[in-house]
Amino acid sequence: MFKGVGTAIITPFDENYNVDYKALEEFVNFQLDYVDALIVLGTTGEAPTINEDEREKIVSTVVNVTNKKVPVIVGTGSNNPEHVLHNNKLAEKSGADGLLIVSPYYNKSTQKGLVEYFSYVAQRTDLPIILYNVPSRTGGNILPDTAIEIFEKNANVIGIKEASGNISQIAELISKKPKDMKVYSGNDDQALPLMALGGDGVISVFSNVLPNQMKELTQSILNNDYAKAQEINNKYNILMRKLFIEVNPIPVKYAVSKLGYCKNILRLPLIPISESGKEVIDNLFEEMNIL
Template sequence: MFKGVGTAIITPFDKDKKVDFKALEKFVEFQAKYVDAIIVLGTTGEAPTISEYEREKIVNKVVEVVDKKIPVIVGTGSNNPEHVITNNMLAKKSGADGLLIVNPYYNKSTQNGLVEYYTYIAERTDLPIILYNVPSRTGSNILPETAVKIFEKNENVIGIKEASGNISQIAELISVKPEDMKVYSGNDDQALPLMALGGDGVISVFSNVLPEVMKKLTHAIIKNDYKTAQEINKKYNVLMRKLFIEVNPIPIKYAVSKLGYCKNILRLPLVELSENSKKIIDNLFEELGI
């Protein structure tokens, strides 16, 4: 699907909290100059508050702007597999290249249930699927052996976005997975160690602001230039972490608005970044010359 950095893009809204398609077009044009893939309608894109009508229009616009230069991957996950299947069909109709599907939340499952859940979905699409493990949001964890089972059982499951934050679990996964199973970091500050262990890249929030920096970091690792990667990571690590000072995508929406690519507007239950947190982001921007 891709190797390096894929940006999990924000969804711009106007003052009436409607999707700002002009801003979306400009932002995708900016991102496509640098990154290896674009992930649309993930957590960072406020997918839970996007209607089915908006979803189709957003994916259509992103696919149109990218124009096959890089893969467009659509977040289609839900805790209802039938809803996921509907989202998958919409993504395919729009010309998307792949799917990012989060593990089911609230009505949580067993590990065997996760295998059946993803298999049921995979059998009903021919688009490539990246699993998305984010226990902090879903309340359940895709264990390494479960991820491997899902991968081996389904030809169109190509890998996993690992956002457990547990580097020991990630190391175990990379040590037991088949060679062709892709592993992407879901945490910007773990991109370096995950790729050093043998992972394939990062699905990034940070790259909404600095796509060229995250591309340089990930591609330095691909070239085994760890010194450059370490220097970049050291310089930007604090910003990577502070972009999660409040619930994602609250801080990144503010950060992108500072660059002029969107308004600092979110949909409830998300609210604007606090004044104290804004000052922290502002100071980091100034220190880094952004």
């Protein structure tokens, strides 16, 4: 699908909480100057609050603006496999290049159940699939052997977004996986160690704000210029972490609004960032001369 940085993009809303498609187009054009892929309707895109009509129009908008310059990968995950299949069909219809599918949450599963679940979904679409492991949100963990088994059983499963935060688990996965299985970091502050271990890139929140810097970081690693990568990582590590000072995408939505690409509006249950959170982001923007 891609190597380097894929931005998990925000979804802009207007004052009436409707999707702001003009702002979305402008934001995608901004991102296209730097990134290797765009991930639409993930956690950062507030996917749980997006209705079906909006979902189809959002994906179509991003696909049309990108015009095949980079892959467009759509988050279609749910804890109901039939809902996932429906979302997959919408993504196919809208011209998406791939799917990002999170492990089922709330009802969760066993490791064997995860193999069956992802295989059931994969066998019913032709689009490439990236598994998404984020135990902090799903309550379940895709273990390395499970991820590898899913990959080996399904030709269109191409890799995994690893957001477990467990670098030892990620190291085990990379050491055991087939060569052509992709592993992407789901945590910006772990992009460097994951890629140094042999991973392929990052699906990034941070690059909503500074896509050029995350592109430079990942490209430095791919070029084996670890001194440059360390320099960039050390400079921006604090911002990567503080973009999670409150629940994602609350801080990053505020940060992108400061850049002028969206309004600082989120749909419930998410609410705008606190005053103390604003102060943290404002201070970092000033220190890093971002505006």
